[in-house]
Amino acid sequence: MKRVFPILAILTAGLLSYALYEALIAAPTEQTMGDVQRIFYYHVPSAWTAFILFFVNFFASIVYLIRRNTKADIVALVTAEVGVIFCTVVLVTGPIWARPVWGIWWTWDLRLTLTLVLWLIYVSYLVLRRFSSSGQTPLLAAVLAVFGALDVPLVYFSIWFFRTQHPQPVIGGGGSIDPRMLHVLLINWLAFSCFAALVCWSRYRLEVLRREVDETLALEALLEPRSSQTRSSQTKTSQTGRAG
Amino acid sequence: MNYLYAAYIATWAIHIGYLSTLLRRYTRLRSEIEEFKTRIDDK
Numbered sequence: 001m002k003r004v005f006p007i008l009a010i011l012t013a014g015l016l017s018y019a020l021y022e023a024l025i026a027a028p029t030e031q032t033m034g035d036v037q038r039i040f041y042y043h044v045p046s047a048w049t050a051f052i053l054f055f056v057n058f059f060a061s062i063v064y065l066i067r068r069n070t071k072a073d074i075v076a077l078v079t080a081e082v083g084v085i086f087c088t089v090v091l092v093t094g095p096i097w098a099r100p101v102w103g104i105w106w107t108w109d110l111r112l113t114l115t116l117v118l119w120l121i122y123v124s125y126l127v128l129r130r131f132s133s134s135g136q137t138p139l140l141a142a143v144l145a146v147f148g149a150l151d152v153p154l155v156y157f158s159i160w161f162f163r164t165q166h167p168q169p170v171i172g173g174g175g176s177i178d179p180r181m182l183h184v185l186l187i188n189w190l191a192f193s194c195f196a197a198l199v200c201w202s203r204y205r206l207e208v209l210r211r212e213v214d215e216t217l218a219l220e221a222l223l224e225p226r227s228s229q230t231r232s233s234q235t236k237t238s239q240t241g242r243a244g
Numbered sequence: 245m246n247y248l249y250a251a252y253i254a255t256w257a258i259h260i261g262y263l264s265t266l267l268r269r270y271t272r273l274r275s276e277i278e279e280f281k282t283r284i285d286d287k
Contacts, residue, residue, distance in 0.1 A: 020252075024252075035245055035248050036245075036247050036248050038248050039247070039248055039251040039252075042251060042252060042255050043251070046255070082262075085258060085259065085262045088258055089254075089255050089258050089259070092251075092254045092255070092258065093251040093254065093255060096247050096250050096251040096254065097247065097251060099247060100247050195259075199262075199263070199266075202266060203266060206266060206269060206270055206273070209273055210269075210273060213273060213276055213277060213280070216280065217276075217280065220280075
C-alpha cells in the first residue's frame with residue numbers, strides 16, 4: 001500500500017495538470033460570458049465531488065448506526081471533512097463567477113441558500129466531533145449526518161423544480177452543453193474525484209493512526225499505576241529480604 | 245480574466261491549506277509516537 005500511494009499521487013497530479021490545461025486553454029470560449037465561464041470547470045466538478053462524499057458519509061453513518069462499526073465511523077468522519085472542503089470551493093468559486101455575470105456576489109436564491117445550509121450542517125457535524133468528549137459522539141454525529149444528507153438531493157434538484165437565479169443543470173433537466181465543454185467538464189470531474197479519493201485515503205490512515213496512539217496512551221495510563229505499584233512492592237520485598 | 249484566475253487560485257489555496265493541516269497533524273502524531281517510544285525505551 002505504501003508503494004501504491006505515491007504512484008497514484010503522481011498519476012492524480014498529472015491528471016489534475018491535464019484537466020487544468022483543458023479547462024484554461026483547450027476548452028472553447030463561451031460566447032456570452034467569455035473566459036470567466038471557465039470557472040464552471042472547477043465549480044461544477046467540486047460540487048459533484050462534494051455531493052458524492054456526503055452520500056458516502058450518509059451510507060457510512062447508516063452502517064455505523066446499524067453495526068457500530070469503527071471503520072464506518074472513520075469513513076463518515078473523513079468524507080464529511082473532505083466534503084466540507086469541496087463544498088467550500090463551491091461556495092467561494094460561485095460568488096467569484098456570479099459577480100461578473102450577474103453583477104452581484106450573492107443572492108438568497110434557493111440553490112445558493114440550500115448549498116450554504118448544507119455546508120453549515122456538515123461544519124456543525126465536524127464541530128460536534130471535534131469538541132464533544134462524550135462516548136456517544138459518533139452515534140450523535142451519525143444521526144446528524146443521516147438528517148443532514150437529506151439536504152443533498154434538495155440542493156441538487158432545487159434548480160430542476162424551481163425557477164432560480166442559478167443556471168439550469170447542464171446534464172439532464174433540459175439543459176444543453178457543447179460536447180467539447182462536456183469532455184473538459186468530465187475530465188475535471190475525474191481529476192477532482194481521484195484527488196478527493198487520495199485525500200480521503202490519507203485522512204483515513206491518519207485517523208486510524210490517531211486512534212491507535214490514543215488507545216495506546218490510554219492503556220499506558222491505565223497500566224502505569226499498577227506497574228509503579230508492582231515496582232514499589234518489589235522494592236519492599238527486596239528490602240525485607242535484605243533485612244532477613 | 246481576473247475573476248477566472250481568482251477562482252482557480254482560491255480553489256487551490258483551499259486545497260493546499262487543507263493538505264497542509266493534514267501534514268501538520270501527521271507531523272504532530274509522529275512526534276507523539278517518537279516521544280512514546282523514547283518513554284518506553286527509558287523504562
